[in-house]
Amino acid sequence: MQLPALAIRNHQFTIVLFLLLVTLGIVSFFTMPRSEDPQFDFSAAVIKVVSPGTIPMDMEKLVVDPIEEALNELEDIKNIKTNVEDGLVVTRIEFLYGTDPDDKYDEVVASIARIRSDLPSSIVALKIDKISPADVSILQLALVSERASYSELKRHAEALEQRLERASGVKRVDVEALPELEVQIKVDQRQVNALGISLDEVFSAVQGAAQNLPGGHANGGDRRFTVRTSGDYQSLQQIEDTVIRGSQGKFIYLRDIATISQGETLPTYRAKLNGEKAVFVSVVQRKGSQIFNVMEGINAQIEEYKPRIPSEIKLFTVMDQSISVERQISSFFNSLNQGLILVAILSIIVLGFKPSLVVVSAVPLSIFIAIGWVDLAGFGLQQMSIVGLVIALGLLVDNAIVVVENVSRHLRDGDTPREAAVKGSSQVAWAVASGTLTTVLSFLPMLIMQNGSGTFMRAMPVTVVVTLFASLLIALTLTPLLASKLGNSAKKTTRAQKKLESIADTRYSSILLWALDRPAKVIGISVMMLVGSLALFPFIGVSLFPKAEKPMILVNIDMPEGSTFARTQEVADEVSKRVRQHELVNDVSQNVGRGNPRIYYNIMPTRQTVNFAQLFVTLNDYQLSAVEPLVDTIRSQVGDIAGAKITVKEFMQGPPLVAPISIRIVGEELADIQRVAMDVEKLVANTQGTVGIDNPVGNFKIDLKVDINRDKAAMLGVPLQQIDRTVRTALVGTNMGSFRDDQGEEFPLVLRLSQYENPQIETFEDIKVRSNSNQLVPLLQIAELNLETSIARFQHYDLERMARITSDVLPGFTAEKVTNAIVEKLNGYDFPEGVHYAIGGEQENRKEAFGGMAKTVLLAVFGIFAVLVLQFRSFVQPLIVFAAIPFALVGAFIALFISGYTFSFTAFIGLTSLVGIVVNNSIILVDYANQMRRDGLEKMEAIMAAAKTRFVPIILTTLTTVGGLLPLTLSGSSMWSPMGWAIIGGLLVSTLLTLIVVPVLYKLLGKMPEDIEV
Known part of the structure; x- marks a missing residue:
């Protein structure tokens, strides 16, 4: 190979080339994106549908089935998963690796748009999000105050939101845990009954007056005029003056039978920080931006706005990801620097000072050149790319050592420095090149893995490969050039x-x-x-990705089905109080009715129900040796709270995972699925090493069924649709339109009863519905109330009904061994016809990851063999x-x-x-x-x-x-x-x-x- 001789002969060109490459690397080092974890997109989307008061079975029939049928028509689907519960559906669709994320997201949006009109009108929210690990909050702030009103907190949160969105690199800012406001029309049920007015009549009158229909235009001579009609409501006074009924010059106005006010909706999501009322403001970083530059701009905006916040409101930082990024990057670079020092010491001891300088110089040069190439490849500086540099550190001096050692040997044999450099480097050039190529091929499996694990890890093999090529270029050009300048010192x-x-x-x-x-x-x-x-392999055990060393944990609180929001809040307060007692705990962010804003790349908030709460606990230590004992202590400390199912979750590395252990019970009949799932739950609980077991279909729900006597209703001329609407209006309220205030903000107009602050069973005694003959008929005359037990929530997997039993693993156990013990028991279980099980969780992900790896390892081995055949x-x-x-x-x-x-x-x-x-x-x-x-x-x-x-x-x-x-x-x-x-x-x-x-x-x-x- 003549490359070393050419590099020595054209030494000026060689030096200029490397100066340019290293300069590119240094510039890239200071400008390239920095983040905690890999920032990438994959083809997946999640659809959330909220329809308050709709039971899971109705949600399945009216929402899930149409959505899944529409999605199933798309191409390249990997799987479709759906969670169904009271009033909420969350469907996740994932596409095959290699498909374009943006195109697939557009296809999902188009599919849902086609069937939107077929979905129930009771849906209050339908949201479609693209799933991206990069779409994570890098900062979570909390505005905290017990004295300030929510309206004041909202004003400051939204002002802060607008300011933070101006910072460079900010994708969006989310304000969470603010109650929604509405214009409430609270009707006195007994008064309207006495006047012979039905709720449906009030509904029709207000809805008609709230409509804003353009009048069109009219021509007058040569001029054209736009015609404006009544328009919508301009003030609360106009709403009060709405005529409900009028005859012979006498009118009944809305103000005569109802009170109209602007107030909060029924509570569905409230937050606290360390026991005090809070509103969260979370910031999402734009993909490809540098987190430290983003935080610099954010902090400047925060400091500028702080003086405007009144003294009764405190602004706290709940989570700042840049601190973790700084710690990780510093830790990895410390490992890199320490490794470099060890390499230098070993080289000096064995080769001597001057030859070792040639060897060690290859390290920073290769690293900086590689950083420039990594930046050009579109990968930022995060844990995967830095680990790639650490792995390559020990490898990239190999080539330089082989060249320098061989050059030194030729010098000792009497060759001149130039002759020794040319002969010594040329003699081993092909061996060095083929050795580098075989090492590169060994990283090929990680580079071409077509699954989530491969995508997550991709920056690491890319970094190793470009670093090795940089070291090969240096070994075959710059190292011989430098070695030719060693003189007689290398003879020693x-x-x-x-x-x-x-x-x-x-x-x-x-x-x-x-x-x-x-x-x-x-x-x-x-x-x-x-x-x-x-x-030894069985004693070593197998796992996928370990626990993340993060100074934070999650505490999930599941209350019995049917629990009120107030009861969930009460239990969450008690759990938060107990957790805050530990010295290791910094802050406790309490979320009732929903999960905490997304703060980790592989955790997606999904649950949104009044009987669920989540605590986001930040700690002052990230070492597992400190975190794991705390988790065990909290588990035992909250185990005595009656009725609540409390699970403590540690963060995991790797692709998204519901839990380390996951058993899917699949079938058609929900009764069979539920019975088997409850047996499997006991089976899992009796397996050593399991903790935090969750079985969604194991929770029963008691519903209050309004059984309408259809014959009586038909005989009295009462339409069934009117009964349903009246019941909904009486209990949770019915949206009749919108009201825009003088600030331009829109609020829903909601009709409900005024007797009770929250819906009560006693309300049914006063409900009356209007018949076709204009008579008011008591609801309980044509219907009766019965209690029914129903399933609380369940799942679908690839359009089939499913129950997922999940479990965490205690320290000292591996998910592999525990799962295998469960599988052994499942194989001895007598499953009813039409019901079967499938293993998910870590074992499923591991088989997919290792399976993909095994195939590509074979490809790499054949590639290495081919290179060796060509060489030898x-x-x-x-x-x-x-x-x-x-x-x-x-x-x-x-x-x-x-x-x-x-x-x-x-x-x-x-x-x-x-x-x-x-x-x-x-x-x-x-x-x-x-x-x-x-x-x-x-x-x-x-x-x-x-x-x-x-x-x-x-x-x-x-x-x-x-x-x-x-x-x-x-x-x-x-x-x-x-x-x-x-x-x-x-x-x-x-x-x-x-x-x-x-x-x-x-x-x-x-x-x-x-x-x-x-």
């Missing part, structure tokens, strides 16, 4: 290098000779070690190189077993990374043995010479790779330590075995491709 041999060379000439040579004389025994021992390490021009010698791969398993499994980590997705990444890393040592050894044979040595002489000559660079490259990964590995990160241990353990063991087994295999199989008889 360090004490460590002498020691390693002495070991190579004595102990290693004697061990190698012993092994070459006993090839069968060596291979047998190696195979036994491999089998023994595989036997032989089909046999690549098999010798491949012998190092199985032994990587030995070290990886031993390291995971000793360190106590499970075989997680990141450990799998470490293992696949090893495929490319460990073959490099074999490539260097086999390639040099072939060169020795071409120079006239016999096979045994060549393999001995190659093994002793390459002993030092192989040991050094292994130590630098380990040194680069050691700080990250020892950091104790639940996410990245397993990967580090897998790589370090696998590399150490495979290196030691490679130095023995590869020469043995070369003796048995190492036929030269050009001339077998050499």
Whole structure:
């Protein structure tokens, strides 16, 4: 390869090229997007439909079925999931990997628009959102006050919203937990009964007066006039003056039978911070922006607005993601810097000061060049890309070490610095290039994985690949150039290098000779070690993604079905009070009626009902060693609250996951599904390691059924539709139009009864409906009230009815083992006909992730084999190189077993990374043995010479790779330590075995491709 010689000959061009590349990297480093987690989109959407007072069965028939049928007509669907409960439907549709997120979102919107007119008129909200992990609040503020009114809190929240939206990089600002305001027309039921006026009559009169129909236009001579008719209401006084009935000059006005006022709707969502009334303001970052720049603009706006906030209102920061990003980036760069220092120390000890400068210079140069390329590829700086740099740190000096060590050897043999640089680098150029290419191919599986896990991790393999290519470019151009300037300093041999060379000439040579004389025994021992390490696998355990090391947890409170908003609020207050007692707790954000605003990339708020509350608890420590005991303490501390089902949730890494353990019970008949689900719930509860079990269909709901005597209603001439509308008006109110105040704000006009602040059963005694003969008929004369038990909520999965039983896992247990124990019990359960189960949760995601990984690993292995065939021009010698791969398993499994980590997705990444890393040592050894044979040595002489000559660079490259990964590995990160241990353990063991087994295999199989008889 002539590239090193060209780089040395055209040294000015080489230096200018690298100056430009490094400058691009430095500029990118300061300008590229920074975030906590990967920012990406995938093809999925969620549809939320709210219809208050509609039971789940009716929601299924009237809302779910039409929506799912419309969505099912779309192409490339992966799955459709729906949660159905009282008054709420949440449908999530996910499309196959590779489809365009924007196009699929538009298709979903168009599908829902086509059937919108077929959906019930009782729907008060229908919202379609694109699911994006990047669409997360980076900042959650709280305006807190017990004395200030909601209207005052609203004024300041909206003013703050407008200001924050001006900040650069802000996508949107959401104001949460404000009560909705309405114009309430509260009718005195007994008074209208006495006057013979029905609620339907009041409804018709107000609705007719509230309509604003354009009059059109009229021509007068040569002029055209726009005709304005009555228009809508201009003031509350006009509403009061609405004529309900009039005859013979006498009128009954609305003010005579009702009170009209502007007030709050029935409570559906209220929030508190540390026990005080609060309104939340959350900020979503624009994708591709730099979080620190965004926060700088946000903080400037906040400081500017703070003086305008009255003293009785306090502004608190509940969550600031930039703090976590700063901590993570600092932690990763500390690992990077520490790794760089270790690599430098090892290089100096073995190679000497000046040669090590050439080696170590490759590190910052490669990193900065890679950062520029990562930025051009559209990936920002976040945990995945930084970990990619850390992984590459140990690898990118390998090429430089091999080149510098070979150049130094030529200098010691008497060549001039320039000759040594050209010969030494050219001699190993193809081995370095093919070694880099095989390492790149080992990261191919992560690069082309077509699932959520692959998308989540993609920035890491991209970063590793571009960093390795940058290091290869440096090793073949700049490193030879710098090495040519070393002069006689590179001829000197360090004490460590002498020691390693002495070991190579004595102990290693004697061990190698012993092994070459006993090839069968060596291979047998190696195979036994491999089998023994595989036997450790069941004890290691399998997992997907670990818990996230976040200083925050969620506490979900599920009250019995039928609980009032006030009762849920009362229990949430008590739980919040208990949680706040812990020293580890900073703040408790309390949400009643809905989940906390979205503050984590894989958690989507879904529940929206009066019997649900969620506490978002921020902590002053993120270490799992502190968080996990707190979670256990809170679980036991709130376990005595009667009637409430309280689950404490820790945040998890990776793609969205409802719970680590999830069992789907699928069937047609809800009664069968419910019965089986309750049995499975008990089965899961009796399995060791489960906690926080949730079974949505296990909760029964008692409904008050208005059974209408249709014959009586028909005989008295009372339309059924009028009965339904009257009942709704009497209980929760009916929307009759809208009212626009002088500020331009619109409020719904709602008709309801005034007897009770909240709907009461006693209301039915006063309800009367009008017949076709204009007579008022008591409702209870044509209907009776009966209590009915019904299902509270259930789910659909791919259009089938389903119940999902979920569970968290206690510390010390793995989801894999617990799930397998549950499956064993399920296989012995007698399922009724038409009902079956499916496993979801972590096991489903893991099979999808690992399955996709396994397929692409095979592709990578064939790619590596093809590269080796091209290099060695032989089909046999690549098999010798491949012998190092199985032994990587030995070290990886031993390291995971000793360190106590499970075989997680990141450990799998470490293992696949090893495929490319460990073959490099074999490539260097086999390639040099072939060169020795071409120079006239016999096979045994060549393999001995190659093994002793390459002993030092192989040991050094292994130590630098380990040194680069050691700080990250020892950091104790639940996410990245397993990967580090897998790589370090696998590399150490495979290196030691490679130095023995590869020469043995070369003796048995190492036929030269050009001339077998050499």
